[in-house]
Amino acid sequence: MVMLILAVGCHKREAETPPAIPSGGALSPEVEYARLRTELSLADSGQPYLVLNVPDTLLEVRLKGTPVWTTRLDLIESDRGDLDRFTRKFTGGSKTWVRPVAGLHLFAAQEKTPDSVLAIVSEALNVKKELLQRDVPERFRIYWSESLMMDVVSEIEGRPRSTLANRVIEARTALRKPFGAARITVRLAPDDALTLHRLTEPGLATLLLHY
Amino acid sequence: MKRLLWILAIILPLALTGLWFYGRSVAPVIIEANHHLASADTAAFRLPSDPKAAKRELQRAQKALTALRPKGLYVVIDTHANLLYLRTQDSVLMKATCSTGYGGELTDSTTGRKWIFNTPQGVFKINSRVENPWWRKPDWAFIEEGEKPPDDPRERYDSNMLGKYALGFGNGYFIHGTLYTRLLGVAVSHGCVRLGNEDLDFLFKRATYGTPVYII
Numbered sequence A: 001m002v003m004l005i006l007a008v009g010c011h012k013r014e015a016e017t018p019p020a021i022p023s024g025g026a027l028s029p030e031v032e033y034a035r036l037r038t039e040l041s042l043a044d045s046g047q048p049y050l051v052l053n054v055p056d057t058l059l060e061v062r063l064k065g066t067p068v069w070t071t072r073l074d075l076i077e078s079d080r081g082d083l084d085r086f087t088r089k090f091t092g093g094s095k096t097w098v099r100p101v102a103g104l105h106l107f108a109a110q111e112k113t114p115d116s117v118l119a120i121v122s123e124a125l126n127v128k129k130e131l132l133q134r135d136v137p138e139r140f141r142i143y144w145s146e147s148l149m150m151d152v153v154s155e156i157e158g159r160p161r162s163t164l165a166n167r168v169i170e171a172r173t174a175l176r177k178p179f180g181a182a183r184i185t186v187r188l189a190p191d192d193a194l195t196l197h198r199l200t201e202p203g204l205a206t207l208l209l210h211y
Numbered sequence B: 001m002k003r004l005l006w007i008l009a010i011i012l013p014l015a016l017t018g019l020w021f022y023g024r025s026v027a028p029v030i031i032e033a034n035h036h037l038a039s040a041d042t043a044a045f046r047l048p049s050d051p052k053a054a055k056r057e058l059q060r061a062q063k064a065l066t067a068l069r070p071k072g073l074y075v076v077i078d079t080h081a082n083l084l085y086l087r088t089q090d091s092v093l094m095k096a097t098c099s100t101g102y103g104g105e106l107t108d109s110t111t112g113r114k115w116i117f118n119t120p121q122g123v124f125k126i127n128s129r130v131e132n133p134w135w136r137k138p139d140w141a142f143i144e145e146g147e148k149p150p151d152d153p154r155e156r157y158d159s160n161m162l163g164k165y166a167l168g169f170g171n172g173y174f175i176h177g178t179l180y181t182r183l184l185g186v187a188v189s190h191g192c193v194r195l196g197n198e199d200l201d202f203l204f205k206r207a208t209y210g211t212p213v214y215i216i
Helices: A002-016 A029-045 A080-091 A115-125 A163-179 A190-199 B002-026 B051-068 B139-144 B197-206
Strands: A049-053 A058-063 A066-072 A098-100 A103-111 A135-144 A148-154 A182-188 A205-209 B074-078 B083-087 B092-099 B105-107 B114-116 B122-125 B128-131 B165-168 B174-176 B193-195 B212-215
Touching: A029 A205, A029 B051, A058 A190, A066 A190, A066 B074, A066 B212, A080 A148, A080 A182, A080 A205, A103 A163, A135 A190, A148 A190, A182 A190, B083 B197, B092 B197, B105 B139, B165 B197, B174 B197, B193 B197
Parallel strands: A049 A205, A148 A182, B074 B212, B174 B193
Antiparallel strands: A049 A058, A058 A066, A098 A205, A103 A135, A135 A148, B074 B083, B083 B092, B092 B193, B105 B114, B122 B212, B128 B165, B165 B174
16 A cells, blocks of 8 residues: 555656756746746835745845845755756746745744843843844745745754654655655855745745756 | 554554644645746746747846846845845845844824834835934934933934944935944844944945845
């Protein structure tokens, strides 16, 4: 039974593999035009959007078509095959260039400002410390539809938000993998991880550039 | 042994069901791909069938996107990490720690007026450049201290608060210096963007009238 389920899962994954974009090649004018128009629509919205810029190995946030936050797409724990699988699944045979973020999970984080400093400031401003504090993530995960995931890790040691919740989510991910889940893991500097984590919320448009 | 198997047969499904419900409660909410652009695909944006018209249309789209991007320097303020960048499309000239709005609220109990101390997000332009700026304290600065805003405008001016320079980007918001340099990196301002002296010097020399300011 298990073998049958696995076989169906693998078959489904194979069937989803689109042949439309040759890796390393240029886009056809039709696809390039669709991508440009998609980005123009995102720029028109006036909202920031996330760009997974695979050809330039960059992770960007753009606002009105302009890069406002740029960092290297530094992949770890995954090889080129994971990225290829992720991009194929994301673009669905060059039909979709943009997907909204579907969810976010923070595994572990460190508080940015010492409590002793915030205690003084919060008293002076008469505001709660929590309002001024920022979580610097050690690890968080961004979800898109169809089991697409990107883990972001940074080189700090954080405190788990909930060990049980983290384990349950890991177990769910492991169970989904045979059924076509695609995950990449990127390493960011702590400041960048903080920005990306705070900026990312369900609905944030994500544009994939993939040649 | 048989009894143990019976117990397992009862407990195991219960435990798995409990775990499944717990998993649903902790898992991130997966929203449907209902963003209006999620369906943007090659079918939604079709090139004309005539090759010449298609080429023109493609070039037009490329130009439209390029035209949105600043040709020279621009400022980016990252309110999440409290960082300010002076950059071009391809490189970053300066990355500085700043302080942005803390997001708190203040209500004037006598008049009911309300202020929210956020740094606005979006695209702006430098529209004023002032050396040795004086701060004209708004009403909230007095109300926050439990004082009544003065009738005499001269009592509103403070020559020390804003540092050596102020760069305005609209609606009374400025990038300026600060006395509280130890708090740079913490979101403690009332909406303006505070910078350290050296970084402010560097920025003021390069950011001219019309320099775009992107705030995320």
